[in-house]
Amino acid sequence: MFKRIKGATISGIEAIPIDIEVDATRGIPSLNIIGLAQGAAKESKDRAVHCLANSGIKLPPKKITISLAPADIKKSGSGFDLPIAIGLTSIALGLNFDTNQFMFAAELSLDGRLKPIRGVFPIGVLAKNNGLKLIISKENAKEAILSKALVYPFEHFLEVLSFLKGELKREAKIISVEQLHERESINQLDFSDVKGQYKVKRAVMIASAGFHNLLMVGSPGVGKSMIAKRIPTVLPDMTDEEVLETTKIYSVCGLLNQDNPIILDKPFRAPHSGSSDVSLIGGGVNAMPGEITLAHNGVLFLDEFPEFKRNVIESLRQPLEDGVITISRANAKITYPARFLLVAAANPCPCGYYGSKKRECTCSVAQIKKYRNKISGPILDRIDIQVNVPEVDYEKLSDDRVDLDSKTMKETVQRVMNIQRERFKNEKINYNSQMNEQHLREYCRLDSDSHAVLKMAVDRFGFSARSYSKILKIARTIADIDESDNVLPRHIKEAISYRALDWDV
Numbered sequence: 001m002f003k004r005i006k007g008a009t010i011s012g013i014e015a016i017p018i019d020i021e022v023d024a025t026r027g028i029p030s031l032n033i034i035g036l037a038q039g040a041a042k043e044s045k046d047r048a049v050h051c052l053a054n055s056g057i058k059l060p061p062k063k064i065t066i067s068l069a070p071a072d073i074k075k076s077g078s079g080f081d082l083p084i085a086i087g088l089t090s091i092a093l094g095l096n097f098d099t100n101q102f103m104f105a106a107e108l109s110l111d112g113r114l115k116p117i118r119g120v121f122p123i124g125v126l127a128k129n130n131g132l133k134l135i136i137s138k139e140n141a142k143e144a145i146l147s148k149a150l151v152y153p154f155e156h157f158l159e160v161l162s163f164l165k166g167e168l169k170r171e172a173k174i175i176s177v178e179q180l181h182e183r184e185s186i187n188q189l190d191f192s193d194v195k196g197q198y199k200v201k202r203a204v205m206i207a208s209a210g211f212h213n214l215l216m217v218g219s220p221g222v223g224k225s226m227i228a229k230r231i232p233t234v235l236p237d238m239t240d241e242e243v244l245e246t247t248k249i250y251s252v253c254g255l256l257n258q259d260n261p262i263i264l265d266k267p268f269r270a271p272h273s274g275s276s277d278v279s280l281i282g283g284g285v286n287a288m289p290g291e292i293t294l295a296h297n298g299v300l301f302l303d304e305f306p307e308f309k310r311n312v313i314e315s316l317r318q319p320l321e322d323g324v325i326t327i328s329r330a331n332a333k334i335t336y337p338a339r340f341l342l343v344a345a346a347n348p349c350p351c352g353y354y355g356s357k358k359r360e361c362t363c364s365v366a367q368i369k370k371y372r373n374k375i376s377g378p379i380l381d382r383i384d385i386q387v388n389v390p391e392v393d394y395e396k397l398s399d400d401r402v403d404l405d406s407k408t409m410k411e412t413v414q415r416v417m418n419i420q421r422e423r424f425k426n427e428k429i430n431y432n433s434q435m436n437e438q439h440l441r442e443y444c445r446l447d448s449d450s451h452a453v454l455k456m457a458v459d460r461f462g463f464s465a466r467s468y469s470k471i472l473k474i475a476r477t478i479a480d481i482d483e484s485d486n487v488l489p490r491h492i493k494e495a496i497s498y499r500a501l502d503w504d505v
């Protein structure tokens with residue numbers, strides 16, 4: 001006797017189809033599972049057996065084998081409980097119900113209740129793409145219907161059985177077009193809450209517009225975190241594709257709110273400086289995405305940047321370069337998306353008060369140099385904009401200069417993104433920050449006045465070649481904000497001011 005049931009497992013942030021085959025032959029009664037089942041998937045057999053026993057279904061005294069195919073793909077997660085239980089039941093009761101049009105994905109409690117699993121959203125997408133109806137637990141229903149699959153949610157294993165036998169009628173749950181477009185941002189933050197930091201807010205706007213990674217340098221309490229948290233509010237709204245991708249990531253991590261299981265706001269993640277490389281990068285025993293993947297399409301904020309471990313910082317190199325992270329496991333590689341705007345924050349010196357008017361810095365020049373060296377190197381090379389966040393002078397808060405709010409900043413960012421889309425339509429890049437030397441020659445041609453300004457700055461401050469090209473990239477974005485085809489001396493001058501760490505101590 002043989003039965004094949006369809007299920008799925010998660011690899012990266014996608015679901016892949018798995019066939020669950022159950023076969024019973026003559027021999028010493030036994031029950032085995034084969035086909036690279038890992039962790040929770042390995043235990044599926046036991047939960048399924050208990051569920052059957054508690055539902056009054058007896059297994060025949062035969063040699064029963066459960067095979068998960070294809071055999072060479074590692075299977076993890078508890079979603080195999082239900083398809084295994086269905087397969088065993090059909091063998092035990094000799095039922096020949098048609099399960100070919102269904103995909104099954106739910107965990108079972110020992111008494112047969114269906115429990116939610118992680119990754120039901122990408123599994124729904126897979127079912128939809130394969131023309132299969134999806135049977136899942138009731139608690140996963142809202143997340144599953146977002147995939148636009150035909151979804152059948154159930155509370156108990158016996159209900160699923162009655163449904164398959166045709167004794168219980170159920171209509172599929174589907175999402176309406178109106179529901180899909182019911183989009184509402186939950187981000188209540190706004191840059192108008194940040195007072196008297198015009199220069200920093202402008203730096204944020206430039207960083208967001210040209211996708212320039214940003215480092216904020218300032219004493220404790222000046223509002224670096226407050227500013228960072230508001231950066232997602234000035235980034236353009238996510239496209240449908242980005243919403244889908246981001247929702248998949250949060251589904252796989254089990255982080256979706258089951259009442260409102262869709263991610264519409266650009267993510268903001270702020271891992272602690274003590275974070276391990278696994279929690280930041282992903283991987284580990286259960287092969288889960290890390291913080292950098294949760295920040296995909298949004299902002300990764302590393303506060304107290306110099307306190308992060310060297311190897312953790314080093315592991316950001318590939319994602320900053322390629323927008324993905326590849327993690328090697330025993331005999332497989334997993335790739336997760338990880339394209340984010342990196343926003344880092346640091347104190348200006350070990351005590352935190354170098355340059356402060358409120359407290360005196362107690363650090364020696366040597367200590368400050370050593371501290372700054374900690375944040376130099378390959379990652380700092382990928383941070384274009386470095387801005388000082390000053391202490392706010394409360395007497396100057398009534399500055400008559402127009403302050404920036406999130407709406408105004410976002411409109412500017414969107415406009416500059418459109419300019420870049422047009423500029424790079426025949427290139428393989430999207431943003432000014434991604435320009436190489438050849439792009440710089442093509443798109444940042446300087447007139448003699450601009451050249452003179454830049455040369456003077458290089459002579460005076462001793463900028464490296466790398467700083468030089470960063471200044472050009474930032475100046476290009478500033479010129480775009482200005483809607484100027486040419487990079488002018490004032491754009492260069494402003495760009496130079498965003499290289500805070502280039503100044504001497």
Ligand SMILES: [Zn+2]
Pocket residue numbers: 349350351352353354361362363
């Ligand atoms: Zn100090």
